Amino acid sequence: MCHGFNSLLRSSTVLLIASGCVPQVTVSGDNTGGSTVTANASGGQSSAGGRANTGGSAVSLTSSTGASPSAGGSSSTGGTVGVGGSPQTGGAAPTGGTNGIGGTSSIGTVATGGAIATGGVVSTVGGATPTGGSRATNTATATGGITATGGAAPSGGTNGIGGTTAVGTITAGGAIATGGAFSTGGAISTGGQVATGGSANTGGVPVVITASNSSTTTGCAEQDNVDILLTSGATVTSFTIEATQPTYVVGTDSCDPNFSQCPAASDPSYAFAAATSKLFDDGETVVTAVREATWWRPQGMKASIDSTQQFVDAHYITVSKNIPGTNEYPQFFVLYQDSNLRVIPFPPAGTTRVCFGSSILVGPVSTESRPYAEIASVNYVTVSKTLHVTYVSGGSSEFDLSTVSRTSAQIRVSANYTIASQPFVAFRSMFVTDGNADVDHVRWTTQSSTNQESAILSFAGGASLDWFFYRATRSVHNTSAPDIRITVTH
Numbered sequence: 001m002c003h004g005f006n007s008l009l010r011s012s013t014v015l016l017i018a019s020g021c022v023p024q025v026t027v028s029g030d031n032t033g034g035s036t037v038t039a040n041a042s043g044g045q046s047s048a049g050g051r052a053n054t055g056g057s058a059v060s061l062t063s064s065t066g067a068s069p070s071a072g073g074s075s076s077t078g079g080t081v082g083v084g085g086s087p088q089t090g091g092a093a094p095t096g097g098t099n100g101i102g103g104t105s106s107i108g109t110v111a112t113g114g115a116i117a118t119g120g121v122v123s124t125v126g127g128a129t130p131t132g133g134s135r136a137t138n139t140a141t142a143t144g145g146i147t148a149t150g151g152a153a154p155s156g157g158t159n160g161i162g163g164t165t166a167v168g169t170i171t172a173g174g175a176i177a178t179g180g181a182f183s184t185g186g187a188i189s190t191g192g193q194v195a196t197g198g199s200a201n202t203g204g205v206p207v208v209i210t211a212s213n214s215s216t217t218t219g220c221a222e223q224d225n226v227d228i229l230l231t232s233g234a235t236v237t238s239f240t241i242e243a244t245q246p247t248y249v250v251g252t253d254s255c256d257p258n259f260s261q262c263p264a265a266s267d268p269s270y271a272f273a274a275a276t277s278k279l280f281d282d283g284e285t286v287v288t289a290v291r292e293a294t295w296w297r298p299q300g301m302k303a304s305i306d307s308t309q310q311f312v313d314a315h316y317i318t319v320s321k322n323i324p325g326t327n328e329y330p331q332f333f334v335l336y337q338d339s340n341l342r343v344i345p346f347p348p349a350g351t352t353r354v355c356f357g358s359s360i361l362v363g364p365v366s367t368e369s370r371p372y373a374e375i376a377s378v379n380y381v382t383v384s385k386t387l388h389v390t391y392v393s394g395g396s397s398e399f400d401l402s403t404v405s406r407t408s409a410q411i412r413v414s415a416n417y418t419i420a421s422q423p424f425v426a427f428r429s430m431f432v433t434d435g436n437a438d439v440d441h442v443r444w445t446t447q448s449s450t451n452q453e454s455a456i457l458s459f460a461g462g463a464s465l466d467w468f469f470y471r472a473t474r475s476v477h478n479t480s481a482p483d484i485r486i487t488v489t490h
Contacts, residue, residue, distance in 0.1 A: 207232060207234050207236060207465065207488060207490065208232055208233050208234065208463060209230055209231070209232050209236070209463060209464060209465055209488050210230070210231050210232070210233075210461065210462075210463050211228055211229070211230055211442075211444070211459075211461055211462055211463070211464070211467060212228070212229050212231070212461045213227070213228055213457075213459045213460065213461055214227040214228075214229060214367075215227050215228070215431070215456065215457050215459075217457065218261075218430070218431075218432060219261035219432060220259070220260075220261050220262035220263065220432070221257075221258040221259075221260075221261075221262075221430060221432050221436060221477050222257050222258065222259055222262055222430070223262060223430060224359065224428040224429060224430055225430060225431060226358075226427070226428060226429040226430060226431050226438075226439060226456055226457075227370075227371060227426065227427075227428055228426065228427040228428075228442070228459070228467075228469075229365070229367070229371070229423040229425075229426050230423055230424060230425040230426070230427070230467070230486070231419070231422070231423050231424065232419060232424060232488075235419065236415055236419060236424050236488055236490070237414065237415055237416070237490050238412070238413065238414050238415065238488075238489045238490045239413050239415070239425070239486060239487060239488045239489055240410055240411065240412050240413070240485075240486070240487045240489060241341070241343065241360055241362075241410070241411040241413065241484065241485070241486055242408055242409070242410045242411075242484070242485040242486075242487070243343045243344055243345055243408060243409045243410075243482035243483070243484055244345065244407065244408045244482055244483050244485065245345060245348065245354075245407060245408070245480075245482060245483075246470075246471060246474075246479075246480065246481070246482065246483060247470055247471070247472070247483060248471065248472075248473075248474045249474070250474075250479050250480045251474070251479070252479070253351070253353070253355065253479045253480045254355075254476060254477070254478070254479050255353065255355035255356075255478055255479075255480070255481075258477060267296040268296050268297075268298075269294045269295075269296065270294060270295055270296070270297065270298050271293065271294055272291050272292060272293060272294065272295060272300065272313055272315075273291065273293075274291055274292055274293040275290075275291045275311075276288065276289070276290050276291070277289050277311045279303060279304070279305045279309055279311060279317075279380070280305045280309075280380060280382065282382065283322070284321065284322050285319065285320070285321050285322075285382075285385065286319070286320040286321070286329060287305065287317060287318070287319055287380050288317065288318045288320075289303040289311040289314040289316075289317050290314060290315060290316050290317070290318070291311075291313050291314055291315055292315045295315045295337070296338070297337060297338060297372075297374060299313065299337075299374075300312065300313030300314050300315050300337050301313075301314050301315075301337045301374075301375045301376060301377055301378060302314070302376065302377040302378070303317050303377070303378050303379075303380075304377070304378070304379045304380070305379070305380050305382065306379070306380070306381060306382055307379055314337065314378075315336065315337050316334055316335060316336040316337065317334070317335055317378060317380075318331050318333065318334050319331070319332065319333040319334075319380075319387075319401055320332065321346075321404060323346050323406070328347075328352075330346055330347060330353070330354075332344055332345065332346065332404050332409050333401055333409070333411070334356070335375075335378065335387070335389075335399075337374065337375050338361075338372040338373070338374060338375075339361045339362055339363045339365070339372060339373035339374070339375055339391075340359045340360075340361055340372075340428070341359060341360045341361065341362055341411070342356045342357075342358075342359050342360075343360075343409050343411055343482075344356055344357075344409060344481070344482050345404060345405060345406060345407055345408050345409045345482060346404060346405060346406045346409075347406065348406055349406060351480075353480070354480045354481070354482065355478040355479065355480045355481040356478070356481060357429065357438040357439075357478045357481025357482060358427065358428065358429035358430075358438050358439055358469060358481070358482075358484050359427075359428045359429065360425060360426070360427055360428070360484065360486070361373055361425065361426040361427075361428065362389075362397060362399075362413055362415075362424075362425055363375070363389070363391050363395075363397060363417060363424075364391060364393050364394070364395060364417045364418055364419060364422055364424070365422055365423040365424065365425070365426045366393075366422065367422070367423070371423070371426040371428065373391055373393070374391065374392040374393070375389055375390070375391060375392065376390045376391060376392045377389075377390045378390075384400075384402075385400070385401050385402040386398050386399060386400050386401065386402075387399040387401060391417060394417065394418065395415075395416055395417025395418055396416050396417065397413055397414060397415045397416060397417060398413070398414040398416075399411050399412070399413055400412035400413075400414075408482075409482075425486060427467070427469055427484065427486065429456075429469065430477070431456050431457060432477075434472075434473040435473050435474065435475055435476060436475060436476055436477050437456075437471060437473075437475050437477065438471070438475070438477065438478050438481055439456050439469045439470065439471060439483075439484075440455065440456055440470075440471045440472055440473055440475075441453060441454065441455055441456055441469075441470055441471070441472050442454055442456055442459050442467060442468065442469050442470075443467075443468040443470070444462055444464035444466060444467050444468070445464055445465075445466055446462070446463070446464060447463070447464075452464075456469075465487065465488045466485070466486075466487045466488070467485065467486045467487075468483065468484075468485045469483060469484045469485070469486075470483035470484075471483065
């Protein structure tokens with residue numbers, strides 16, 4: 001990934017820095033704690049290139065009518081309390097009341113872990129809708145019902161239609177809401193779409209992810225001319241970035257940069273005292289921070305391990321990991337101060353490397369000159385193998401870096417930053433022509449489960465929760481670089 005002009009200059013295994021490059025390092029041999037070697041050269045490695053979104057049509061993704069339950073879930077009508085049912089523990093029938101039709105049994109009383117209301121079922125463990133469990137259909141709707149606060153229906157209350165069943169009763173661990181059930185970890189909102197194991201947004205607003213295409217043409221194989229911006233009308237809190245081996249047979253690999261047809265540098269350049277520091281090495285994972293001699297932003301980021309060993313003005317960090325059963329520690333993750341993230345799987349058996357290719361920006365993405373989201377600090381948490389990222393403009397995210405193998409590498413992102421007026425993710429890559437590209441196609445699935453596919457430069461935009469960026473044609477540039485999938489989970 002090389003820099004030096006107004007776009008992201010790229011390479012693969014070699015992370016080029018202005019007039020020089022920082023290579024990806026695979027450490028082999030008898031390793032008692034792993035090691036990482038990083039070479040610095042003059043010049044700033046920037047994630048250059050890119051333009052504000054000036055085109056690309058968006059297809060609106062609308063929510064389906066009604067709320068769909070979690071996979072395996074069955075709809076429950078009628079609930080667990082029938083007409084004239086017995087009172088729940090803690091809520092005795094009022095004096096003189098009867099327990100039959102029209103009686104005053106304490107339907108709607110508060111029970112530990114959840115509320116029971118005529119016509120519906122509420123989960124009692126944290127209010128969650130379990131896989132294969134039931135959800136309330138039009139739960140606890142009672143014409144003229146009275147909310148019972150922690151106890152039985154009021155004196156004279158009835159259990160039938162028009163009675164005093166608790167509507168909207170709030171209990172420890174869950175709540176009943178007229179027309180639907182809400183439970184932590186598995187919310188069903190009126191009109192909302194519920195993903196397997198997750199939930200639609202509270203209030204029935206579905207997550208809508210729209211991709212717009214701001215890509216341009218180029219003759220330079222080291223320029224990021226592919227810009228796909230992902231935006232949402234609702235808050236996105238979690239998504240997964242997955243890098244997988246190419247769909248084609250790699251054969252003879254090439255990770256060498258190609259600067260032919262590349263323009264001169266035009267990025268800003270700020271001077272720093274170059275330095276490299278190995279922040280962490282436990283024999284399995286190695287985390288290294290690098291400060292370059294020049295960088296296109298006026299400041300770097302703070303890098304730390306378990307909130308200690310702080311390294312200031314880092315321009316990027318790398319994470320390497322041991323391949324089980326070997327003495328190899330390939331680098332699989334790189335994060336730059338401008339939020340460009342690059343991830344690759346371990347090399348396939350019998351090979352020694354995988355080229356870096358496309359980049360993903362995670363954060364409150366600004367598109368003023370080109371996509372970026374400046375990072376204020378990163379902190380690697382050794383116990384959980386997660387990276388906590390804080391942004392200059394506010395907000396944060398957490399990357400789970402625990403899953404990497406020879407076939408794929410997954411980064412599970414928990415997002416906590418504002419995206420109301422800006423992209424929350426940007427996909428950046430390079431396309432000169434088929435056979436000389438780091439991406440040439442995109443595939444996505446519509447809400448109606450229709451598979452769509454487009455050549456990358458002619459992609460007109462669309463809406464989905466799952467995007468797959470790949471090469472249909474074997475490339476001479478960064479041949480082994482992975483395909484990238486971005487999947488929104490909530």
